[in-house]
Amino acid sequence: MSPxxxxxxxxxxxxxxxASITIRVMSLRSPERDWIELRQRIxxxxxxxxxxxxxxxxxxxxxxxxxxxxxxxxxxxxxxLIPTRRTDHMPLLWAYIAIPIQYYWIGIEWYSMFLVFIxxxxxxxxxxxxxxxxxxxxxxxxxxxxxxxxxxxxxxxSHVAYLTVLxxxxxxxxxxxxxxxxxxxxNDIAQYLWGKSFGRIKVIPKVSPNKTLEGLxxxxxxxxxxxxxxxxxxxxxxxWESVLVGLLIGITGFIGDVVMSAVKRDIGVKxxxxxxxxxxxxxxxxxxxxxTAPLFFHILYYLHY
Amino acid sequence: MNRLLRLLFVVVIAYPVxxxxxxxxxxxxxxxxxxxxxxxxxxxxxxxxLLTLLTLFPLSKVHLVHPAAAADYFLKNRWVAWFATRVxxxxxxxxxxxxxxxDPLAGCVQALQEGKILVxxxxxxxxEPERLSEFKSGLWYLCQQFPEVPVTPVxxxxxxxxxxxxxxxxxxxxxxxxxxxxxxxxSDKSVFISDLKQRFESLQxxxxxx
Numbered sequence: 317m318s319p320x321x322x323x324x325x326x327x328x329x330x331x332x333x334x335a336s337i338t339i340r341v342m343s344l345r346s347p348e349r350d351w352i353e354l355r356q357r358i359x360x361x362x363x364x365x366x367x368x369x370x371x372x373x374x375x376x377x378x379x380x381x382x383x384x385x386x387x388x389x390x391x392x393x394x395x396x397l398i399p400t401r402r403t404d405h406m407p408l409l410w411a412y413i414a415i416p417i418q419y420y421w422i423g424i425e426w427y428s429m430f431l432v433f434i435x436x437x438x439x440x441x442x443x444x445x446x447x448x449x450x451x452x453x454x455x456x457x458x459x460x461x462x463x464x465x466x467x468x469x470x471x472x473x474s475h476v477a478y479l480t481v482l483x484x485x486x487x488x489x490x491x492x493x494x495x496x497x498x499x500x501x502x503n504d505i506a507q508y509l510w511g512k513s514f515g516r517i518k519v520i521p522k523v524s525p526n527k528t529l530e531g532l533x534x535x536x537x538x539x540x541x542x543x544x545x546x547x548x549x550x551x552x553x554x555x556w557e558s559v560l561v562g563l564l565i566g567i568t569g570f571i572g573d574v575v576m577s578a579v580k581r582d583i584g585v586k587x588x589x590x591x592x593x594x595x596x597x598x599x600x601x602x603x604x605x606x607x608t609a610p611l612f613f614h615i616l617y618y619l620h621y
Numbered sequence: 622m623n624r625l626l627r628l629l630f631v632v633v634i635a636y637p638v639x640x641x642x643x644x645x646x647x648x649x650x651x652x653x654x655x656x657x658x659x660x661x662x663x664x665x666x667x668x669x670x671l672l673t674l675l676t677l678f679p680l681s682k683v684h685l686v687h688p689a690a691a692a693d694y695f696l697k698n699r700w701v702a703w704f705a706t707r708v709x710x711x712x713x714x715x716x717x718x719x720x721x722x723x724d725p726l727a728g729c730v731q732a733l734q735e736g737k738i739l740v741x742x743x744x745x746x747x748x749e750p751e752r753l754s755e756f757k758s759g760l761w762y763l764c765q766q767f768p769e770v771p772v773t774p775v776x777x778x779x780x781x782x783x784x785x786x787x788x789x790x791x792x793x794x795x796x797x798x799x800x801x802x803x804x805x806x807x808s809d810k811s812v813f814i815s816d817l818k819q820r821f822e823s824l825q826x827x828x829x830x831x
Contacts, residue, residue: 388793392644396795402750402785408792589795590646 510534750781
């Protein structure tokens with residue numbers, strides 16, 4: 317591991333330790349308040365950061381397997397939420413089979429196949445497999461929902477994994493992943509904090525009543541500043557490119573968040589699952605990344621590869 | 622030997638399929654009996670139901686857990702019969718036989734006398750996915766003889782969808798398992814059965830209302 321990657325990982329774990337100690341001290345100071353949820357949240361952050369650290373610092377086979385498992389869990393959570401037809405048993409299995417294949421293309425660095433496999437081949441194949449069963453009822457509905465799941469949980473998320481195999485020095489990929497994921501998460505938190513402190517004007521009250529214009533603008537500005545700060549250290553981006561990428565991550569992170577909120581509202585659930593205690597499901601954590609990952613990947617690829 | 626085979630079956634098949642491929646969250650696992658004799662009753666939509674129930678118990682208790690299963694289905698050929706009785710540990714129940722000639726529940730009675738944890742599917746068969754069908758009364762006849770044995774209802778949501786009747790490869794879905802408070806046998810058959818039925822229905826509403 318390169319010294320800069322080690323330093324980045326140390327900083328992440330240090331932040332977690334500080335957070336854990338803070339919660340402990342605060343719960344000792346005011347034991348009358350309920351700290352369970354916050355504590356659960358921090359404990360789950362430990363798991364997330366450990367898995368994340370493993371995903372970017374292990375050899376390629378292990379690293380891509382971890383990313384594939386994340387896609388698997390996300391697709392499973394999505395399919396558990398949505399109504400599926402009993403006759404679609406086999407097409408659903410095929411959707412899962414797309415996961416190892418997609419990550420295999422990444423493993424052998426077949427860039428063009430990685431790009432077209434899901435949006436072209438899987439897209440055309442799944443409806444064909446559904447037609448063979450011959451159930452016309454709700455056909456379009458079922459096909460669209462299945463496509464939506466594979467595109468978001470497999471195709472979009474696999475862009476994070478492709479960052480790790482981009483050509484360059486061995487630490488280039490992991491650092492790019494850190495840049496993307498840290499910025500996406502900080503953007504979520506910053507938008508929440510700005511909105512909580514100064515939020516008045518609601519952006520889309522019907523989908524997400526807590527989202528405000530002040531939160532959005534404050535969050536995006538914070539993310540742009542962070543991108544400018546970290547861009548030079550972690551990525552090949554120049555100063556103004558970093559700021560631009562920060563703007564992109566800020567806005568699309570917001571979009572991913574509210575789009576997944578709309579999905580959950582449509583289905584009528586608050587959380588997408590209960591895999592991550594304190595956070596809800598894995599999709600609740602990945603929602604912004606579904607948008608930021610492909611867009612960050614392609615702007616970076618356009619500018620520097 | 623049988624005990625080792627069963628342990629292997631749980632670790633090599635049930636754990637990977639149920640815990641890794643599907644993923645299960647259990648509510649109130651502590652209500653499960655920790656020693657025999659005991660009766661677990663569960664809704665039945667899939668062959669995965671039993672695999673899932675086996676994963677709910679600690680490995681040291683797995684050898685105590687025995688499902689009652691249809692003899693006509695599981696004893697129809699030699700290999701399946703060997704696997705079902707030796708590895709899975711089923712207690713065969715003869716369906717539709719003449720009860721005057723032989724007691725179909727004799728095996729279950731013996732298992733409870735030996736202090737085992739008996740798994741019963743009171744719906745009898747797997748039925749439509751995620752739909753409860755009528756409860757058979759065999760359970761009542763059995764627990765009449767064991768009024769002090771706790772009957773623990775377990776409701777499993779999502780397994781019929783993952784692998785229903787006629788399907789052989791499980792599709793991954795997250796599964797929810799709810800364990801209810803144990804009950805004891807009542808002298809009135811219809812009251813006992815309808816009480817249990819009601820418990821399952823409220824567990825099902827719970828599961829679907831999330």
